Amino acid sequence: MSPRAAWRLEIMGFSNVFWYPGGKVDWTAAGLPFDGRLSGIPRVGDHARRDVPTCLPEERIADVRERVRGANWNTCFVVTEDRVVVGRLQDEELDASGDLAASEVMRNGPSTFRPDVTVHQTLDHMSENDLTTMPVTTSEGRLIGLALREDLEAAHDRGVSARTSSHPRGSAP
Amino acid sequence: MERGAQIVEVLPSEEYEDVHLPGAMSIPLKELEERSAARLRRDLPVVTYCDDFQ
Numbered sequence: 001m002s003p004r005a006a007w008r009l010e011i012m013g014f015s016n017v018f019w020y021p022g023g024k025v026d027w028t029a030a031g032l033p034f035d036g037r038l039s040g041i042p043r044v045g046d047h048a049r050r051d052v053p054t055c056l057p058e059e060r061i062a063d064v065r066e067r068v069r070g071a072n073w074n075t076c077f078v079v080t081e082d083r084v085v086v087g088r089l090q091d092e093e094l095d096a097s098g099d100l101a102a103s104e105v106m107r108n109g110p111s112t113f114r115p116d117v118t119v120h121q122t123l124d125h126m127s128e129n130d131l132t133t134m135p136v137t138t139s140e141g142r143l144i145g146l147a148l149r150e151d152l153e154a155a156h157d158r159g160v161s162a163r164t165s166s167h168p169r170g171s172a173p
Numbered sequence: 174m175e176r177g178a179q180i181v182e183v184l185p186s187e188e189y190e191d192v193h194l195p196g197a198m199s200i201p202l203k204e205l206e207e208r209s210a211a212r213l214r215r216d217l218p219v220v221t222y223c224d225d226f227q
Contacts, residue, residue, distance in 0.1 A: 001223035005183040005202050009219055012210055020222035024182070027194055027222075036192040 022139075029139040031115035042155050044122040045115020048136040048145030054079045055102050057086060062098025064089065075146070077135065078106045083142045085112065085135060112137040115144055119152050119159070126152070178218040194222065 002019040009017045020026075028034055031045040053076040055064045068076045068089070076094070078087035087106030096105040112135045113122055122134055126149050136144040180197040182189045189199035200209050202223075213219055 001183055001202050002221040005181070005200075005205055005221040005223075006219075008202075008205050009210060009213075009221070012207060014210070014213070014215060014219055016218040018178075018218060018220045020220055021225070023222045023225045024184075024192060024194070025225040028192065033195055034192050035195050035197075036190060038191045 026139060028116035029114040031136075031138065031144055042119040042159050043115060044113055044117050044119055044134065044147050044152065045136055045144055047119065047151045047155050048115065048147045049151070050145040052077060052143075052146040054083070054143065055089070056081070057101065057103035057106075059102050060098060061089075061094065061096050061100050061102060061105060064102055065094045065098065068094060075133070076102075077110075077143050077146075078102045079143055085110065085137055085141055085143050088135070110135055112141070113147070114139060119156050122147060123149070123152050123156060178220050179213055181213070181219060181221045182223070183221050184223050188224075197222075 002023060006017045006019040024034075051071075053064075053068045053071055053073050055067070055076055055078055057078050057080070064076055068074070074091050074094070076089045077085050078089065079085055087103065087108050088110045089102060089106055093105045093107065113125075115136050115138070126132070126134060132149045134147045136147055138144060180194055181200050182193050182197045183200060183202040183205065185201050185203075186199050189197070193199070198212065200212070
C-alpha cells in the first residue's frame with residue numbers, strides 16, 4: 001500500500017518520495033513512541049527491566065555467574081554483539097561448571113514478546129503458561145528487557161485504579 | 174525526519190486514529206489524489222507508510 005502511495009505521489013510530480021517498508025508494525029514492535037487513541041494503553045515494553053544482565057555466547061560461566069549474582073539477578077540473556085537473543089541462563093545453568101562457555105549450557109531460543117503487546121495480553125499469556133517473566137525483544141530479536149510479572153500486575157492495577165478514580169460509579173455523595 | 178520529511182500514513186483514517194507515528198498526517202490511499210496531496214509541500218521529502226511492507 002505504501003509503495004503504491006509513493007508511486008502515485010511521484011506521478012503527481014513529487015520528486016523526493018520514500019516509503020517505509022516496516023511500517024507501523026515495525027515501528028511499534030521496536031518500542032518507539034506512537035500517538036493515537038490506543039497510545040495510552042500500558043504496553044509490556046514500557047515495563048521491561050532494561051538492566052537485566054546479558055553475556056556473550058563465548059563468556060565463561062564463572063565470570064557470568066559472578067556478574068549476574070553480584071547484580072542481584074538470577075537470570076542472564078545470552079546475546080550476540082548486536083543484542084540479538086540466542087539463549088538464556090537461569091539458576092541451573094549459572095550453577096554449571098565455571099569453565100564452560102555460556103553457549104554450551106544456555107537454554108536455546110527463549111520465547112519473547114514484542115514491546116507493543118499490551119500489559120493485559122502479556123499477563124493473560126503468563127498466567128495461562130505459568131510464567132513469572134517474559135523477555136521483550138524487537139522484531140529482529142534484539143533484547144529490550146525483561147518483564148516481571150509482579151511489575152506488570154502492579155502496572156495493570158494502577159491502570160484499573162486510575163480508570164476507576166476518574167470514572168467513579170455508585171459512590172455515595 | 175531531520176530534513177523535515179513529511180510522514181504520511183496511507184491506511185484508512187480509523188486505523189490512523191487508533192495508532193500513528195508521531196507527527197504523521199493521514200491521507201488514506203483511496204483518497205490520495207491531487208486535492209488531498211495539496212496538503213504536502215513539494216520542496217520537502219515525503220515518506221509514506223502503512224502497516225508493513227504490503
